[in-house]
Amino acid sequence: MTLTDRDRAVAAAVAQGLVGEAEPVAGLLDVAGIRRSAGELRAAFDEFAAPGTPVLHAFAVKAASLVPVLRLLAQEGLGCEVASPGELRLARAAGVPVARTVLDSPAKTPAELREALALGIAVNADNAEELARLDGLMASAPSAAPIGLRVNPQIGGGSIGAMSTATDTSKFGVALRDEGARDWVVRAFLARPWLTRLHAHVGSQGMPLELMASGVRTLFDLAEEINGRAGRRQIDTLDIGGGLPVNFASDATTPTYREYAALLHKTVPGLFSGRYGLVTEFGRSLLAKHGTVLARVEYAKSAGGRPIAVTHAGAQIATRTVFVPRAWPIRVAAYDAEGRPRTGEPVAQDIAGPCCFAGDLVAEDRPLPLLRAGDHAALLDTGAYYFSTHFAYNSLPRPGIYGYAVAPDGAVRFGTVRSPQTLEELTAESGGAHAEALGGLGTS
Numbered sequence: 001m002t003l004t005d006r007d008r009a010v011a012a013a014v015a016q017g018l019v020g021e022a023e024p025v026a027g028l029l030d031v032a033g034i035r036r037s038a039g040e041l042r043a044a045f046d047e048f049a050a051p052g053t054p055v056l057h058a059f060a061v062k063a064a065s066l067v068p069v070l071r072l073l074a075q076e077g078l079g080c081e082v083a084s085p086g087e088l089r090l091a092r093a094a095g096v097p098v099a100r101t102v103l104d105s106p107a108k109t110p111a112e113l114r115e116a117l118a119l120g121i122a123v124n125a126d127n128a129e130e131l132a133r134l135d136g137l138m139a140s141a142p143s144a145a146p147i148g149l150r151v152n153p154q155i156g157g158g159s160i161g162a163m164s165t166a167t168d169t170s171k172f173g174v175a176l177r178d179e180g181a182r183d184w185v186v187r188a189f190l191a192r193p194w195l196t197r198l199h200a201h202v203g204s205q206g207m208p209l210e211l212m213a214s215g216v217r218t219l220f221d222l223a224e225e226i227n228g229r230a231g232r233r234q235i236d237t238l239d240i241g242g243g244l245p246v247n248f249a250s251d252a253t254t255p256t257y258r259e260y261a262a263l264l265h266k267t268v269p270g271l272f273s274g275r276y277g278l279v280t281e282f283g284r285s286l287l288a289k290h291g292t293v294l295a296r297v298e299y300a301k302s303a304g305g306r307p308i309a310v311t312h313a314g315a316q317i318a319t320r321t322v323f324v325p326r327a328w329p330i331r332v333a334a335y336d337a338e339g340r341p342r343t344g345e346p347v348a349q350d351i352a353g354p355c356c357f358a359g360d361l362v363a364e365d366r367p368l369p370l371l372r373a374g375d376h377a378a379l380l381d382t383g384a385y386y387f388s389t390h391f392a393y394n395s396l397p398r399p400g401i402y403g404y405a406v407a408p409d410g411a412v413r414f415g416t417v418r419s420p421q422t423l424e425e426l427t428a429e430s431g432g433a434h435a436e437a438l439g440g441l442g443t444s
C-alpha cells in the first residue's frame, strides 16, 4: 500500500504526540498543497488576463482565520479579504500590505470605515446607507482608498440555501433587479467620482459555475453601462468575489481555477481585456483540500446494532457538518492507534463527536474499517471553515493546528500554526476574571 502525504503526516502527528491522550484532536495543514492551490489560482487568471492587467487574489480570511496561513498565502502573492475588525487585525498581524487588503461586510461600523479609509484599505460598501456614511467620511477626510459598491445580481441560489448569496432576497449588496435599483446604482456612481469599483460575490458551495459566471457577466455589463454614462473609465476595477465550490467526495480537485477562468473568459470576454483591474476573493477552494482534522477514538461502542466510534471531533469543529449533514457531508478516513491506515472489511458505523447532544455525529451509518478505542478518525477536506471556526459548545478547547511538509524521503516536519487552547485560556474567555460579578446583584 502506498502512503499519501496525508497518511505520513497522520502517523507522524501520532508518533510525536500532537494527537494523543492529552490532546485528543488536532488540525493538520498540507503546506505544499496550499502553495500549489495558490499557484494554480494565479496561473489561471494570468493565462486569460491581458498582459499588465492588475489582479489581486484576496483570500477570504473567514475560511482560515490563522495568521501563519495568511502569511503563507501572502508569500504566495495573495492578499486578504476581511469582514470584521478581528479579521483585519489578523491580516495586519500576518504582514499583509494594506494595498492587498479588501474590507467587505454587511455591517461595518463608522469606526471600521474610518479606520479602513485612513489606512487606505479597499472598501466595498454594501448598501445605500453605508454609501451615505462614506459620503460624510470622504467629505471630512478625503481618502485615496479604493471604494466600491457591492451588488447582488439576483441570479438565483445554488443547492444550499444558507450559502447562496445571490437570491432575490439575499441580505448582501444592492439588489440589482429590484424596482429602480439599477438606475439608482448608476446615479450613485455618477454622483461620486471616488466610487471606482463594482463588487459581487455570487457563491458559494453548491452553486453551478455557469450561474457564478452569469453573475460576473451582470457585474461587467453594469460597469460598462456606468462608464458609458460617465463618459470616462470611472470604474477601473471589478471585484468578482470567491465562491468556487469544492469537491468533498474524493481527492480530486474539481472544479479547477482554470476551468472557472476559462468559463469566465468565454462568458465575459471583456473581463480579461485589461480595461479593468480584477480582484478575486476565494476562500474555501484555496484551503479545503489541504486540511485534516485528526481525532482519537475514545470509545467504540454499539447501540441498537449500530457500531459507534466516539471521537473527539464533533460539532465544536465540524459545526456545519453536524448541524446540516446533507449539505456538508465529509469523508472520514480510519487510522489505527499508531496512525496507520486501518484496513479491513467496511462496516457501517456512526462517527460521533464528544458533545453532549444526540445529533453530534460527523458521519452516520458510514462504511469504514471498524474503528476501535485508541484508533484515529480523520475528517478529510476540512482545511477551510472547520478548524478555524470553532464552536464553543461544552467548553471544548480549540485544538492545536499544525502545518506539515513531507520530504522526498518521507520525513515529516511540522510547524505550529496555533497552539492548543489551555484550560486557563478557556476559563479566562468564559468570565474567569469576573467570578464575583453576580453575587452582589439582585439582593434587595
Ligand SMILES: *Cc1c(COP(=O)(O)O)cnc(C)c1O
Binding pocket: 060, 062, 063, 081, 104, 201, 203, 204, 205, 241, 242, 243, 244, 281, 282, 283, 284, 285
Ligand atoms: C465568504 C466570502 C468569500 C469567500 O467565499 P468562498 O466560498 O470561501 O470562496 C468571498 N467574498 C465574500 C464577500 C464572502 O462573504
